[in-house]
Amino acid sequence: MPVRILPIGPSTKITQTLVDDAADPITLERILRRCIQDGECLIWTGGRATQGGYGITTVNGQPVLVHRAAYDAFYGNLPEGSLGHESSSVEIHHSCINRLCASPLHHTPLTRKQHNQEHVELRMVA
Numbered sequence: 001m002p003v004r005i006l007p008i009g010p011s012t013k014i015t016q017t018l019v020d021d022a023a024d025p026i027t028l029e030r031i032l033r034r035c036i037q038d039g040e041c042l043i044w045t046g047g048r049a050t051q052g053g054y055g056i057t058t059v060n061g062q063p064v065l066v067h068r069a070a071y072d073a074f075y076g077n078l079p080e081g082s083l084g085h086e087s088s089s090v091e092i093h094h095s096c097i098n099r100l101c102a103s104p105l106h107h108t109p110l111t112r113k114q115h116n117q118e119h120v121e122l123r124m125v126a
Contacts, residue, residue, distance in 0.1 A: 018032065022076075024073040024076060031069060041096050041106065042102045044066045065092075070102045070103070071107040093108045093109075095107070
């Protein structure tokens with residue numbers, strides 16, 4: 001499927017639905033403006049974290065991994081103070097296995113043990 005560049009603002013059906021349903025629509029819209037659609041994934045085109053190849057943005061002036069910020073903006077239920085990955089007991093797993101995907105529909109909160117198990121199972125399938 002060809003990559004489709006999203007126009008500025010959430011004017012496509014998928015992004016408008018996500019923003020309309022978001023707990024924090026302003027933050028989610030800001031994230032989605034920097035994405036391109038590739039199939040069902042919304043690929044972050046902004047800055048990258050130096051380790052791991054994840055997208056990075058800022059929330060309230062603090063650097064945050066894009067998938068964590070998108071998940072929190074959509075669902076609004078990451079535990080208080082856990083947006084920063086390093087200090088959190090909650091990890092966000094990409095069901096699509098694309099580290100740059102910002103679609104909150106592809107993200108699942110897991111404990112570190114569950115997340116590690118997901119990756120072990122993925123390696124067994126590959």
